[in-house]
Amino acid sequence: MIDKQVASAAEAVADIADGASLAVGGFGLSGNPMILIEALLAQGTTDLGIVSNNCGVDDWGLGVLLNAGRIRKMTSSYVGENKEFERQFLEGDLELELTPQGTLAEKLRAGGSGIAAFYTQTGVGTQVAEGGLPRRYAPDGTIAVASPAKDVRSFGGRDYVLEEAITTDFALVHAAVGDRHGNLIFNKAARNFNPLAAMAGRVCIAQVERLVEPGELDPDRIHLPGVYVHRIVEVGPDIEKRIERRTVAAPAAGPEGA
Template identity: 65%
Template structure:
Protein backbone atom coordinates (compact mmCIF):
# COMPACT_ATOMS: atom_id res chain seq x y z
CA UNK A 1 0.00 0.00 0.00
CA UNK A 2 1.30 3.44 -0.95
CA UNK A 3 -0.46 6.24 0.88
CA UNK A 4 -4.16 5.46 0.54
CA UNK A 5 -3.73 3.26 -2.56
CA UNK A 6 -3.90 -0.53 -2.12
CA UNK A 7 -2.35 -2.91 -4.62
CA UNK A 8 -5.40 -5.17 -4.78
CA UNK A 9 -8.89 -5.63 -3.45
CA UNK A 10 -7.54 -8.31 -1.11
CA UNK A 11 -4.99 -5.87 0.31
CA UNK A 12 -7.66 -3.19 0.65
CA UNK A 13 -9.91 -5.33 2.86
CA UNK A 14 -7.04 -6.74 4.92
CA UNK A 15 -7.68 -6.06 8.57
CA UNK A 16 -11.44 -6.54 8.41
CA UNK A 17 -12.05 -9.20 11.04
CA UNK A 18 -14.92 -11.50 11.91
CA UNK A 19 -17.65 -9.66 13.81
CA UNK A 20 -17.00 -6.33 12.08
CA UNK A 21 -19.82 -4.01 11.03
CA UNK A 22 -19.94 -2.83 7.40
CA UNK A 23 -21.76 0.00 5.66
CA UNK A 24 -21.99 -1.06 2.02
CA UNK A 25 -22.86 1.24 -0.87
CA UNK A 26 -24.94 0.56 -3.95
CA UNK A 27 -28.56 0.45 -5.01
CA UNK A 28 -29.85 -2.87 -6.26
CA UNK A 29 -26.87 -4.08 -8.30
CA UNK A 30 -25.93 -0.56 -9.36
CA UNK A 31 -22.68 0.81 -7.99
CA UNK A 32 -21.98 -2.07 -5.62
CA UNK A 33 -18.39 -2.65 -4.43
CA UNK A 34 -18.34 -6.12 -5.96
CA UNK A 35 -14.56 -6.59 -6.03
CA UNK A 36 -14.25 -5.69 -2.36
CA UNK A 37 -17.13 -8.00 -1.43
CA UNK A 38 -15.55 -10.87 -3.36
CA UNK A 39 -12.20 -10.25 -1.66
CA UNK A 40 -13.91 -10.25 1.73
CA UNK A 41 -15.59 -13.57 0.94
CA UNK A 42 -12.21 -15.07 0.00
CA UNK A 43 -10.72 -13.77 3.26
CA UNK A 44 -13.12 -16.01 5.19
CA UNK A 45 -14.39 -13.49 7.74
CA UNK A 46 -17.83 -14.14 9.22
CA UNK A 47 -20.32 -12.92 11.84
CA UNK A 48 -20.59 -9.66 9.89
CA UNK A 49 -23.17 -6.96 10.61
CA UNK A 50 -24.18 -5.18 7.40
CA UNK A 51 -25.89 -1.86 6.78
CA UNK A 52 -26.99 -1.61 3.14
CA UNK A 53 -30.02 -0.65 1.09
CA UNK A 54 -30.38 -4.28 0.00
CA UNK A 55 -28.46 -7.55 0.08
CA UNK A 56 -27.71 -8.14 -3.59
CA UNK A 57 -29.03 -11.21 -5.35
CA UNK A 58 -28.31 -14.85 -4.59
CA UNK A 59 -25.08 -15.05 -6.59
CA UNK A 60 -23.84 -11.47 -6.74
CA UNK A 61 -22.97 -8.59 -4.46
CA UNK A 62 -23.64 -9.11 -0.76
CA UNK A 63 -25.55 -12.24 -1.77
CA UNK A 64 -22.27 -14.17 -2.01
CA UNK A 65 -21.42 -13.38 1.61
CA UNK A 66 -24.96 -14.25 2.64
CA UNK A 67 -24.95 -17.58 0.76
CA UNK A 68 -21.64 -18.45 2.41
CA UNK A 69 -23.17 -17.85 5.85
CA UNK A 70 -20.86 -14.95 6.64
CA UNK A 71 -23.51 -12.38 7.65
CA UNK A 72 -25.02 -12.37 11.15
CA UNK A 73 -27.24 -9.28 10.95
CA UNK A 74 -28.57 -6.98 8.22
CA UNK A 75 -30.11 -3.52 8.43
CA UNK A 76 -31.73 -2.78 5.08
CA UNK A 77 -34.77 -1.26 3.42
CA UNK A 78 -35.36 -3.78 0.61
CA UNK A 79 -34.53 -7.47 0.41
CA UNK A 80 -36.98 -8.78 -2.19
CA UNK A 81 -34.51 -10.05 -4.79
CA UNK A 82 -32.77 -12.63 -2.65
CA UNK A 83 -34.38 -16.03 -1.98
CA UNK A 84 -31.55 -17.16 0.29
CA UNK A 85 -32.05 -14.03 2.39
CA UNK A 86 -35.71 -14.94 2.93
CA UNK A 87 -34.82 -18.54 3.73
CA UNK A 88 -32.20 -17.62 6.33
CA UNK A 89 -34.44 -15.00 7.93
CA UNK A 90 -37.46 -17.28 8.25
CA UNK A 91 -35.27 -20.15 9.46
CA UNK A 92 -33.86 -18.08 12.30
CA UNK A 93 -30.34 -18.01 10.85
CA UNK A 94 -30.23 -14.26 10.17
CA UNK A 95 -31.17 -11.18 12.18
CA UNK A 96 -32.89 -8.49 10.08
CA UNK A 97 -33.82 -4.91 10.86
CA UNK A 98 -36.00 -3.42 8.14
CA UNK A 99 -36.11 0.37 8.02
CA UNK A 100 -37.68 2.88 5.60
CA UNK A 101 -35.31 3.72 2.76
CA UNK A 102 -35.15 7.45 3.49
CA UNK A 103 -34.60 6.74 7.17
CA UNK A 104 -31.72 4.39 6.35
CA UNK A 105 -30.13 7.04 4.14
CA UNK A 106 -30.42 9.68 6.86
CA UNK A 107 -29.12 7.32 9.56
CA UNK A 108 -25.98 6.78 7.48
CA UNK A 109 -25.59 10.50 6.73
CA UNK A 110 -26.11 11.38 10.39
CA UNK A 111 -23.43 8.92 11.42
CA UNK A 112 -20.93 10.61 9.14
CA UNK A 113 -21.98 14.09 10.23
CA UNK A 114 -21.63 13.34 13.94
CA UNK A 115 -25.38 13.63 14.62
CA UNK A 116 -26.28 10.87 17.13
CA UNK A 117 -30.03 10.74 16.39
CA UNK A 118 -32.86 12.60 14.70
CA UNK A 119 -36.66 12.73 14.62
CA UNK A 120 -38.57 11.73 11.48
CA UNK A 121 -42.27 11.22 10.66
CA UNK A 122 -41.52 8.05 8.66
CA UNK A 123 -42.83 4.97 10.46
CA UNK A 124 -44.91 6.72 13.14
CA UNK A 125 -47.92 4.62 14.11
CA UNK A 126 -46.42 1.44 12.61
CA UNK A 127 -44.28 -1.36 14.06
CA UNK A 128 -41.26 0.78 13.07
CA UNK A 129 -42.03 3.08 16.02
CA UNK A 130 -44.32 0.87 18.14
CA UNK A 131 -41.99 -2.12 18.17
CA UNK A 132 -42.76 -5.79 17.69
CA UNK A 133 -41.15 -6.30 14.27
CA UNK A 134 -39.46 -9.74 14.14
CA UNK A 135 -35.71 -9.15 14.04
CA UNK A 136 -34.90 -12.84 14.43
CA UNK A 137 -37.10 -15.92 14.35
CA UNK A 138 -36.54 -19.02 16.44
CA UNK A 139 -35.92 -22.32 14.69
CA UNK A 140 -39.49 -23.28 15.63
CA UNK A 141 -40.94 -20.24 13.84
CA UNK A 142 -41.53 -18.19 16.97
CA UNK A 143 -40.21 -14.63 17.29
CA UNK A 144 -36.91 -14.87 19.18
CA UNK A 145 -36.02 -11.16 19.03
CA UNK A 146 -38.51 -8.37 18.34
CA UNK A 147 -37.77 -4.70 17.73
CA UNK A 148 -38.20 -2.47 20.78
CA UNK A 149 -40.53 0.53 20.80
CA UNK A 150 -38.88 3.83 19.93
CA UNK A 151 -39.25 7.24 21.50
CA UNK A 152 -41.82 9.48 19.82
CA UNK A 153 -42.41 13.18 20.30
CA UNK A 154 -44.81 15.82 19.02
CA UNK A 155 -43.44 18.89 17.23
CA UNK A 156 -46.15 21.36 16.37
CA UNK A 157 -49.12 19.11 15.69
CA UNK A 158 -47.26 16.15 14.23
CA UNK A 159 -45.71 13.11 15.90
CA UNK A 160 -42.17 12.02 15.05
CA UNK A 161 -40.07 8.96 15.91
CA UNK A 162 -36.47 9.06 17.12
CA UNK A 163 -33.99 7.19 14.90
CA UNK A 164 -30.36 6.60 15.84
CA UNK A 165 -27.42 7.25 13.52
CA UNK A 166 -25.39 4.43 11.99
CA UNK A 167 -21.63 4.18 12.52
CA UNK A 168 -19.86 1.16 11.05
CA UNK A 169 -16.37 -0.21 11.60
CA UNK A 170 -15.79 -0.20 7.83
CA UNK A 171 -17.48 1.11 4.71
CA UNK A 172 -17.18 -0.49 1.27
CA UNK A 173 -18.07 1.71 -1.71
CA UNK A 174 -17.75 1.86 -5.50
CA UNK A 175 -16.95 5.01 -7.47
CA UNK A 176 -16.53 5.76 -11.15
CA UNK A 177 -13.46 7.96 -10.62
CA UNK A 178 -11.16 8.50 -7.67
CA UNK A 179 -7.81 10.16 -7.12
CA UNK A 180 -4.99 8.87 -4.97
CA UNK A 181 -6.04 11.24 -2.17
CA UNK A 182 -9.44 9.50 -2.01
CA UNK A 183 -11.63 12.15 -3.64
CA UNK A 184 -14.47 10.31 -5.39
CA UNK A 185 -16.90 10.83 -8.25
CA UNK A 186 -19.98 8.58 -8.47
CA UNK A 187 -22.02 7.80 -11.57
CA UNK A 188 -25.78 8.38 -11.77
CA UNK A 189 -27.76 6.02 -9.47
CA UNK A 190 -24.57 4.97 -7.68
CA UNK A 191 -24.84 8.37 -5.95
CA UNK A 192 -27.80 7.13 -3.89
CA UNK A 193 -26.08 5.22 -1.08
CA UNK A 194 -22.34 5.17 -1.79
CA UNK A 195 -21.54 8.66 -0.41
CA UNK A 196 -23.71 8.05 2.66
CA UNK A 197 -22.17 4.64 3.38
CA UNK A 198 -18.70 6.14 2.94
CA UNK A 199 -19.45 8.82 5.53
CA UNK A 200 -20.67 6.27 8.08
CA UNK A 201 -17.54 4.10 8.11
CA UNK A 202 -14.69 4.59 10.56
CA UNK A 203 -12.44 3.14 7.84
CA UNK A 204 -13.78 3.64 4.32
CA UNK A 205 -12.49 1.52 1.44
CA UNK A 206 -13.29 2.60 -2.12
CA UNK A 207 -12.94 0.61 -5.32
CA UNK A 208 -12.73 2.83 -8.40
CA UNK A 209 -13.05 2.20 -12.11
CA UNK A 210 -10.59 4.98 -12.98
CA UNK A 211 -7.77 6.13 -10.70
CA UNK A 212 -6.15 9.52 -11.35
CA UNK A 213 -3.63 11.79 -9.69
CA UNK A 214 -4.62 14.61 -7.31
CA UNK A 215 -5.74 17.70 -9.21
CA UNK A 216 -7.09 15.78 -12.21
CA UNK A 217 -10.64 15.91 -10.85
CA UNK A 218 -12.26 19.33 -11.00
CA UNK A 219 -12.96 20.22 -7.33
CA UNK A 220 -16.49 21.23 -8.35
CA UNK A 221 -17.09 17.68 -9.59
CA UNK A 222 -16.01 15.88 -6.40
CA UNK A 223 -18.99 14.10 -4.83
CA UNK A 224 -17.16 12.84 -1.73
CA UNK A 225 -14.03 14.51 -0.30
CA UNK A 226 -11.01 12.31 0.35
CA UNK A 227 -11.17 13.06 4.09
CA UNK A 228 -13.84 10.33 4.31
CA UNK A 229 -11.74 7.71 2.48
CA UNK A 230 -8.84 5.81 4.08
CA UNK A 231 -8.12 3.18 1.38
CA UNK A 232 -8.61 3.15 -2.38
CA UNK A 233 -8.04 0.44 -4.99
CA UNK A 234 -8.19 0.56 -8.78
CA UNK A 235 -10.41 -2.31 -9.95
CA UNK A 236 -11.19 -1.13 -13.50
CA UNK A 237 -14.56 -1.23 -15.29
CA UNK A 238 -17.29 -3.26 -13.63
CA UNK A 239 -18.98 -6.24 -15.25
CA UNK A 240 -22.39 -4.69 -14.69
CA UNK A 241 -25.27 -7.06 -13.99
CA UNK A 242 -28.93 -6.49 -14.80
CA UNK A 243 -31.02 -7.05 -11.70
CA UNK A 244 -34.29 -7.65 -13.55
CA UNK A 245 -34.41 -8.31 -17.26
CA UNK A 246 -37.76 -7.46 -18.88
CA UNK A 247 -38.41 -8.37 -22.51
CA UNK A 248 -41.42 -8.25 -24.80
CA UNK A 249 -42.78 -11.25 -26.68
CA UNK A 250 -41.42 -11.65 -30.20
CA UNK A 251 -43.53 -9.88 -32.80
CA UNK A 252 -45.45 -7.75 -30.31
CA UNK A 253 -45.09 -3.96 -30.48
CA UNK A 254 -43.09 -2.38 -27.70
Protein backbone atom coordinates in the same frame (compact mmCIF):
# COMPACT_ATOMS: atom_id res chain seq x y z
CA MET B 1 0.71 14.36 0.05
CA ILE B 2 -1.60 11.68 1.43
CA ASP B 3 -1.59 8.73 -0.96
CA LYS B 4 -4.45 6.40 0.00
CA GLN B 5 -3.99 3.88 -2.81
CA VAL B 6 -3.49 0.23 -1.87
CA ALA B 7 -2.21 -2.38 -4.28
CA SER B 8 -5.09 -4.85 -4.22
CA ALA B 9 -8.59 -5.47 -2.93
CA ALA B 10 -7.22 -8.28 -0.75
CA GLU B 11 -4.83 -5.87 0.93
CA ALA B 12 -7.57 -3.27 1.32
CA VAL B 13 -9.88 -5.59 3.32
CA ALA B 14 -7.19 -7.59 5.12
CA ASP B 15 -7.91 -6.14 8.58
CA ILE B 16 -11.70 -6.62 8.46
CA ALA B 17 -12.05 -9.12 11.29
CA ASP B 18 -14.77 -11.59 12.21
CA GLY B 19 -17.69 -9.81 13.84
CA ALA B 20 -17.02 -6.46 12.14
CA SER B 21 -19.79 -4.09 11.11
CA LEU B 22 -19.88 -2.82 7.52
CA ALA B 23 -21.79 -0.15 5.60
CA VAL B 24 -21.92 -1.22 1.96
CA GLY B 25 -22.97 0.92 -1.00
CA GLY B 26 -25.31 -0.14 -3.76
CA PHE B 27 -28.97 -0.14 -4.71
CA GLY B 28 -30.15 -3.41 -6.12
CA LEU B 29 -27.05 -4.44 -8.04
CA SER B 30 -26.17 -0.90 -9.13
CA GLY B 31 -22.98 0.42 -7.60
CA ASN B 32 -22.08 -2.73 -5.67
CA PRO B 33 -18.39 -2.79 -4.59
CA MET B 34 -18.16 -6.33 -5.98
CA ILE B 35 -14.38 -6.65 -6.11
CA LEU B 36 -14.13 -5.75 -2.42
CA ILE B 37 -17.00 -8.11 -1.56
CA GLU B 38 -15.29 -10.97 -3.39
CA ALA B 39 -12.00 -10.22 -1.60
CA LEU B 40 -13.82 -10.35 1.72
CA LEU B 41 -15.41 -13.66 0.70
CA ALA B 42 -12.01 -15.12 -0.25
CA GLN B 43 -10.52 -13.92 3.02
CA GLY B 44 -13.07 -15.96 5.00
CA THR B 45 -14.30 -13.18 7.29
CA THR B 46 -17.53 -14.18 9.03
CA ASP B 47 -20.15 -13.12 11.62
CA LEU B 48 -20.59 -9.79 9.84
CA GLY B 49 -23.17 -7.14 10.65
CA ILE B 50 -23.94 -5.34 7.39
CA VAL B 51 -25.86 -2.14 6.71
CA SER B 52 -26.93 -1.85 3.08
CA ASN B 53 -30.10 -1.00 1.19
CA ASN B 54 -30.50 -4.67 0.22
CA CYS B 55 -28.54 -7.94 0.22
CA GLY B 56 -28.02 -8.46 -3.50
CA VAL B 57 -29.33 -11.59 -5.20
CA ASP B 58 -28.50 -15.24 -4.65
CA ASP B 59 -25.26 -15.17 -6.66
CA TRP B 60 -24.23 -11.50 -6.79
CA GLY B 61 -23.67 -8.51 -4.57
CA LEU B 62 -23.84 -9.21 -0.85
CA GLY B 63 -25.70 -12.40 -1.72
CA VAL B 64 -22.36 -14.18 -2.18
CA LEU B 65 -21.46 -13.51 1.46
CA LEU B 66 -24.95 -14.52 2.57
CA ASN B 67 -24.78 -17.81 0.66
CA ALA B 68 -21.47 -18.58 2.35
CA GLY B 69 -23.02 -18.06 5.79
CA ARG B 70 -20.82 -15.05 6.57
CA ILE B 71 -23.55 -12.55 7.57
CA ARG B 72 -24.99 -12.47 11.09
CA LYS B 73 -27.22 -9.42 10.73
CA MET B 74 -28.54 -7.20 7.93
CA THR B 75 -29.88 -3.68 8.38
CA SER B 76 -31.77 -3.03 5.14
CA SER B 77 -34.80 -1.35 3.61
CA TYR B 78 -35.50 -3.94 0.88
CA VAL B 79 -35.20 -7.70 1.18
CA GLY B 80 -36.71 -9.03 -2.05
CA GLU B 81 -34.98 -10.78 -4.98
CA ASN B 82 -33.05 -13.15 -2.70
CA LYS B 83 -34.54 -16.55 -1.82
CA GLU B 84 -31.61 -17.51 0.38
CA PHE B 85 -32.15 -14.33 2.41
CA GLU B 86 -35.78 -15.33 2.93
CA ARG B 87 -34.81 -18.85 3.99
CA GLN B 88 -32.15 -17.78 6.46
CA PHE B 89 -34.37 -15.13 8.01
CA LEU B 90 -37.44 -17.34 8.41
CA GLU B 91 -35.37 -20.23 9.79
CA GLY B 92 -33.67 -18.05 12.38
CA ASP B 93 -30.17 -18.02 10.87
CA LEU B 94 -30.16 -14.31 10.07
CA GLU B 95 -31.14 -11.21 12.03
CA LEU B 96 -32.85 -8.42 10.10
CA GLU B 97 -33.40 -4.80 11.11
CA LEU B 98 -35.89 -3.63 8.50
CA THR B 99 -35.66 0.14 8.10
CA PRO B 100 -37.58 2.58 5.86
CA GLN B 101 -35.38 3.53 2.93
CA GLY B 102 -35.21 7.26 3.52
CA THR B 103 -34.66 6.69 7.22
CA LEU B 104 -31.79 4.30 6.46
CA ALA B 105 -30.17 6.90 4.21
CA GLU B 106 -30.50 9.59 6.88
CA LYS B 107 -29.18 7.27 9.63
CA LEU B 108 -26.02 6.72 7.59
CA ARG B 109 -25.66 10.42 6.75
CA ALA B 110 -26.22 11.41 10.37
CA GLY B 111 -23.61 8.91 11.55
CA GLY B 112 -21.07 10.35 9.16
CA SER B 113 -21.95 13.90 10.22
CA GLY B 114 -21.54 13.34 13.94
CA ILE B 115 -25.29 13.54 14.66
CA ALA B 116 -26.31 11.01 17.30
CA ALA B 117 -30.02 10.78 16.44
CA PHE B 118 -32.86 12.62 14.75
CA TYR B 119 -36.65 12.76 14.73
CA THR B 120 -38.67 11.87 11.62
CA GLN B 121 -42.35 11.42 10.77
CA THR B 122 -41.60 8.21 8.87
CA GLY B 123 -42.90 5.20 10.78
CA VAL B 124 -45.11 7.04 13.26
CA GLY B 125 -48.16 4.93 14.11
CA THR B 126 -46.56 1.71 12.80
CA GLN B 127 -44.43 -1.06 14.25
CA VAL B 128 -41.38 0.93 13.20
CA ALA B 129 -42.17 3.23 16.14
CA GLU B 130 -44.25 0.94 18.33
CA GLY B 131 -41.91 -2.06 18.17
CA GLY B 132 -42.69 -5.72 17.67
CA LEU B 133 -41.24 -6.21 14.18
CA PRO B 134 -39.48 -9.59 13.96
CA ARG B 135 -35.71 -9.23 13.90
CA ARG B 136 -34.86 -12.87 14.41
CA TYR B 137 -37.05 -15.97 14.38
CA ALA B 138 -36.57 -19.05 16.52
CA PRO B 139 -36.30 -22.42 14.75
CA ASP B 140 -39.93 -23.17 15.70
CA GLY B 141 -41.14 -20.06 13.87
CA THR B 142 -41.81 -17.91 16.93
CA ILE B 143 -40.23 -14.47 17.25
CA ALA B 144 -36.94 -14.74 19.15
CA VAL B 145 -35.96 -11.07 18.88
CA ALA B 146 -38.39 -8.21 18.18
CA SER B 147 -37.71 -4.55 17.48
CA PRO B 148 -38.02 -2.25 20.52
CA ALA B 149 -40.42 0.66 20.86
CA LYS B 150 -38.89 4.03 19.99
CA ASP B 151 -39.34 7.44 21.53
CA VAL B 152 -42.12 9.50 19.92
CA ARG B 153 -42.43 13.23 20.52
CA SER B 154 -44.67 15.97 19.21
CA PHE B 155 -43.25 19.01 17.44
CA GLY B 156 -45.56 21.68 16.06
CA GLY B 157 -48.57 19.47 16.62
CA ARG B 158 -47.16 16.48 14.68
CA ASP B 159 -45.63 13.29 16.03
CA TYR B 160 -42.08 12.26 15.19
CA VAL B 161 -40.15 9.08 15.99
CA LEU B 162 -36.57 9.10 17.23
CA GLU B 163 -34.07 7.26 15.01
CA GLU B 164 -30.48 6.68 16.08
CA ALA B 165 -27.63 7.31 13.64
CA ILE B 166 -25.55 4.48 12.19
CA THR B 167 -21.78 4.20 12.26
CA THR B 168 -19.86 1.06 11.31
CA ASP B 169 -16.33 -0.27 11.64
CA PHE B 170 -15.78 -0.24 7.87
CA ALA B 171 -17.47 0.95 4.69
CA LEU B 172 -17.13 -0.63 1.23
CA VAL B 173 -18.08 1.55 -1.76
CA HIS B 174 -17.77 1.67 -5.53
CA ALA B 175 -17.02 4.83 -7.55
CA ALA B 176 -16.35 5.58 -11.19
CA VAL B 177 -13.34 7.84 -10.65
CA GLY B 178 -11.16 8.71 -7.68
CA ASP B 179 -7.85 10.34 -6.99
CA ARG B 180 -5.08 9.24 -4.64
CA HIS B 181 -6.40 11.58 -1.94
CA GLY B 182 -9.69 9.66 -1.91
CA ASN B 183 -11.94 12.21 -3.63
CA LEU B 184 -14.66 10.27 -5.47
CA ILE B 185 -17.02 10.72 -8.41
CA PHE B 186 -19.94 8.31 -8.85
CA ASN B 187 -21.64 7.49 -12.13
CA LYS B 188 -25.39 8.13 -12.34
CA ALA B 189 -27.43 5.54 -10.40
CA ALA B 190 -24.29 4.19 -8.71
CA ARG B 191 -24.37 7.36 -6.64
CA ASN B 192 -27.16 5.74 -4.60
CA PHE B 193 -26.12 4.70 -1.09
CA ASN B 194 -22.39 4.81 -1.81
CA PRO B 195 -21.62 8.33 -0.49
CA LEU B 196 -23.76 7.74 2.61
CA ALA B 197 -22.18 4.37 3.36
CA ALA B 198 -18.75 5.93 2.94
CA MET B 199 -19.58 8.63 5.48
CA ALA B 200 -20.78 6.13 8.09
CA GLY B 201 -17.71 3.87 8.07
CA ARG B 202 -14.90 4.63 10.50
CA VAL B 203 -12.60 3.19 7.83
CA CYS B 204 -13.86 3.64 4.29
CA ILE B 205 -12.48 1.45 1.49
CA ALA B 206 -13.31 2.52 -2.06
CA GLN B 207 -12.91 0.58 -5.30
CA VAL B 208 -12.70 2.84 -8.34
CA GLU B 209 -12.78 2.09 -12.03
CA ARG B 210 -10.23 4.80 -12.78
CA LEU B 211 -7.64 6.35 -10.49
CA VAL B 212 -6.16 9.75 -11.28
CA GLU B 213 -3.62 12.06 -9.70
CA PRO B 214 -4.62 14.72 -7.16
CA GLY B 215 -5.68 17.92 -8.90
CA GLU B 216 -7.02 16.18 -12.01
CA LEU B 217 -10.63 16.14 -10.81
CA ASP B 218 -12.77 19.24 -11.18
CA PRO B 219 -13.63 20.16 -7.57
CA ASP B 220 -17.19 21.00 -8.64
CA ARG B 221 -17.69 17.42 -9.89
CA ILE B 222 -16.51 15.66 -6.74
CA HIS B 223 -19.43 13.91 -5.01
CA LEU B 224 -17.55 12.74 -1.91
CA PRO B 225 -14.50 14.50 -0.47
CA GLY B 226 -11.46 12.43 0.38
CA VAL B 227 -11.75 13.18 4.10
CA TYR B 228 -14.25 10.31 4.29
CA VAL B 229 -12.08 7.81 2.38
CA HIS B 230 -9.13 5.97 3.92
CA ARG B 231 -8.13 3.38 1.27
CA ILE B 232 -8.64 3.30 -2.47
CA VAL B 233 -8.00 0.51 -4.95
CA GLU B 234 -8.22 0.73 -8.74
CA VAL B 235 -10.22 -2.15 -10.26
CA GLY B 236 -10.39 -1.05 -13.92
CA PRO B 237 -13.35 -0.21 -16.18
CA ASP B 238 -14.01 -3.77 -17.41
CA ILE B 239 -15.37 -5.26 -14.19
CA GLU B 240 -18.61 -7.19 -14.51
CA LYS B 241 -21.76 -5.20 -13.72
CA ARG B 242 -25.19 -6.76 -13.39
CA ILE B 243 -28.80 -5.66 -13.04
CA GLU B 244 -31.68 -7.67 -11.60
CA ARG B 245 -34.01 -7.36 -14.57
CA ARG B 246 -33.88 -5.83 -18.01
CA THR B 247 -37.15 -4.54 -19.46
CA VAL B 248 -37.24 -3.25 -23.01
CA ALA B 249 -40.11 -2.00 -25.11
CA ALA B 250 -41.06 -3.67 -28.36
CA PRO B 251 -39.80 -1.69 -31.37
CA ALA B 252 -42.36 0.75 -32.65
CA ALA B 253 -44.08 -0.32 -35.86
CA GLY B 254 -42.98 1.79 -38.79
CA PRO B 255 -45.21 3.29 -41.47
CA GLU B 256 -47.12 0.68 -43.44
CA GLY B 257 -44.96 -0.73 -46.19
CA ALA B 258 -41.76 0.61 -44.64
